[in-house]
Amino acid sequence: MYFFYAYAKLYDMDIELNERSRIPDMLKIAGMAIAVIILLLLLVRCFFRLPVRDYYKSSRKVFEIPDIGNGYIAQGISYDDSSDMFFLTGYMKDSSASPIYIVSREDGALKKSLHLNDSAGNPLVIHAGGLTAHGDYIYVAGNLGDNLYVFDKNEALNAEDGAGINCLGTYNVRLSDNDYVEIAFTTVCDGKLYIGEFFRQENYPTPLSHHITTPGGDENTALMVGIPFSTDEGSLFGLSDKPAEAYSIPSLAQGACFKDNKIYLSTSYALAFSNVYVYNDMKKTGSTINVLDTEVPLYFLDSSTLFKTLKLPPMSEEIEIVGDEMFTQCESASDKYIFGKITGGKYIYATRITTEDQ
Template sequence: MKKSTLLPAIATAAVGATAVAAVAMAGILAKRRRVHVTCKPFYREATRCFKIPGLNDGFVPQDLFYLDDEKTWLFSGYQANRKPSPIFQVREDGTVLRHEVLLPDGSLYRGHGAAITAAGPLVFLTVRDGFVALDRATLAAADDGETLRAIGHRTVPLMPAFMNVQKDMLYIGEFQHRGLYPTPKSHWLRCPSGETNTALVYAYAPHAHGPFGFGEHPAAVYSIPGNVQGLCVTPDGNIVLSLSWGLGDAEVRVYDPAHAHRGGSYLVEGHHCPLYFLDDATLVQTLTVPPMAEGIDEHDGQVYLANESASNLYLLGKFYDGGYVYSFPES
């Protein structure tokens, strides 16, 4: 009988797969040890609050926002399995509600879920060219699994990667990474402190007759560095940015806009907007945080941070408690 080569081939493949898995696990454990060393000040000061929803069901979180009146956290993101992108509510008692969103054209939302925030009676969710608005009361009353319909859409003159309503101002900004996520060269600005910032934030002031309660044009433009994933504003007016890319340690940077250099004006759709630089000259604090930090929000004097690393798409964060929201003081 001819000797079969099938079993040895299977055995060789199994050994190879085991070796690859062992190498991957060794890399993960090494990364876990390094994160706990480099992020030691963060873990010492931060409070582990509650689990991020949907991580074991394909959800990749991108942002969070606290609804004060409802005492509810909102989460936006996308589904790694290409299903419609959900939003989540996490209530004060720990109840988790999952919703899909119908866009104004009637299609299910399948976007990146880069940011979610709220102002007055509306909740805003980013789309590729701006954001859509949901009725806040309808969302608050919705049951788990109920689909929500967007009631309007606003375009903005940049591709939104993060968004937040803080101190009645709507901030919406873009993400830049060399090569993979370019921004227009007109957004690359030389800072007074010498470095070049490669992205912009537009800040819209309240306006009773403007789109969704905000002005037609930005009240201010901020020049910011690349790799920014989220923005919030502290009670004393400092602007906080979260920056991350890939598996490297992420950062939370605190800037003092009161000392931001006025750089003349920046032209946005024919309108001259005051321009300010968030650069080394206005940087007051940098905190190293675990990899894949995403959206941030300010609530009750604390900065809250979401992270995508413990999603099933990336897994890494499952080895260093990346599946939790953390809060920490600004300074």
């Protein structure tokens, strides 16, 4: 019996020694796994930052995109000079009401977070691809669709943090199934609100009449239409009922700005690096186009008017120019796409526009 007892004790000791010997091996494996994860994160960061290092070198962080870690997917940005505030909008991952954030230009502080309601006070859930704060109103692009949702700017500025603001109404730009503008972004210049389209063959179509062979031989697939601000009879929410001009633009457009006879067009889709195309706004044309039941002059943003191309990180959205700086934002750091959280995508950046750009 003693023999069997001694053998059992030795067996237990051997198991205990083997288990103890496994601990360093397990620690080594855990350490290697952590090292591999860190290496992968570094590789991802390098992959998305090194090709656009010139952009980061010439840019400064302005402020962190609000709620970027709480489900907000950034889309639109607009600067309102009367209040010295930035207005931001987009949509929420959980399909709750689309937000508007008001941020101070002076110090980058978030002044308030608001949510959008429809005219009846119900939560308004839209893609909110872009917005413009101008005059008495905030104009918000809908679900890559054919409505501008209009809100009272002063109501937004005076609202309590966390409040909802009701839509005043919509400005319709679908006159028929063949005559409409698929609004994806907005901007303002020279007394006009411009509404622009985003085209991608597979999932974001535009009217066939907007597919045009340009003077440079390019195949443009979208329009950016200028609607004058007006208080005349027939106007609605400060906008004329007729457009004044249109630009033929390339696909994948996310936003646009005008500055010193140049037009800056932000383009992006998925993980590909973004481009901001800078065009000479030459306004030379012998062409017209019928859009929204109105014959208007047609201008072209194509290879014949392209001045230069600025390469940006993936998923750039609307842009805004204030003074001599271009403000850019990306949706890559949102909880929907994530990778931008380790590549610097959670910030609004300001890039100085050099004399070469102008």
